[in-house]
Amino acid sequence: MTAINIALDGPAAAGKSTIAKRVAAKLSMIYVDTGAMYRAITYHYLQNKSSFTDFKTLISNIQLELKYDEEKGQRVWLQNEDITEQLRENDVTENVSYVASIEEVRTFLVDYQQKLAKEKGIVMDGRDIGTTVLPNAELKVYMIASVEERAMRRLKDNEQRGIASTYEQLKKDIADRDAYDMNRAISPLKKAEDAIEIDTTGLTIEEVTNQIISLANEAIQNA
Ligand code: DC
Numbered sequence: 001m002t003a004i005n006i007a008l009d010g011p012a013a014a015g016k017s018t019i020a021k022r023v024a025a026k027l028s029m030i031y032v033d034t035g036a037m038y039r040a041i042t043y044h045y046l047q048n049k050s051s052f053t054d055f056k057t058l059i060s061n062i063q064l065e066l067k068y069d070e071e072k073g074q075r076v077w078l079q080n081e082d083i084t085e086q087l088r089e090n091d092v093t094e095n096v097s098y099v100a101s102i103e104e105v106r107t108f109l110v111d112y113q114q115k116l117a118k119e120k121g122i123v124m125d126g127r128d129i130g131t132t133v134l135p136n137a138e139l140k141v142y143m144i145a146s147v148e149e150r151a152m153r154r155l156k157d158n159e160q161r162g163i164a165s166t167y168e169q170l171k172k173d174i175a176d177r178d179a180y181d182m183n184r185a186i187s188p189l190k191k192a193e194d195a196i197e198i199d200t201t202g203l204t205i206e207e208v209t210n211q212i213i214s215l216a217n218e219a220i221q222n223a
């Protein structure tokens with residue numbers, strides 16, 4: 001097992017999960033998508049809205065599990081059901097920034113994420129990994145890209161998944177979500193002081209992956 005953890009943060013649709021998956025595969029590390037965990041709680045919240053009282057109760061009844069499938073990668077199970085495919089639906093995306101701003105939700109998930117990373121060998125992507133979840137990660141990368149490029153990438157992604165969307169709407173949603181994530185009170189989206197920033201605008205997936213792999217190899221040697 002690789003003796004380091006990699007924290008990969010950045011705004012919405014910056015390509016973090018695509019890159020994180022490839023870096024993890026090349027270095028025999030495990031990829032953990034923390035956005036999917038916030039999405040899972042959002043899904044649970046939307047499913048239980050009619051009986052919802054407060055987040056503390058919602059969380060105390062939640063059974064959240066990450067499983068790893070050789071072919072499909074990380075799968076998210078909620079109340080004994082694989083809900084991975086539902087996590088990208090529009091109603092989840094529209095509500096996730098709100099749910100992710102709730103203190104009880106963050107405390108619960110940060111604790112879970114820290115436990116997952118204890119044995120090292122994890123590539124974790126999110127918004128607060130370098131600042132809050134893994135402040136001692138051996139490598140921290142902060143990925144950015146222009147909002148236009150991110151909207152275009154998400155549009156292609158949605159087309160492949162069969163999710164209806166338009167470029168203009170995506171651009172607005174991404175900008176709104178960034179503003180919400182950057183301005184929330186608890187663990188806002190922010191570059192950690194010791195993170196290396198990579199602007200991926202105009203770069204290919206291969207170029208970004210290779211940059212991070214060479215940074216990771218350096219970190220592995222220094223570990
Ligand atoms: O990466 P994503 O689009 O799946 O993330 C969904 C939302 O979850 C995002 O708008 C902010 C929130 N999030 C967070 O607050 N902290 C994380 N570590 C990961 C995601």
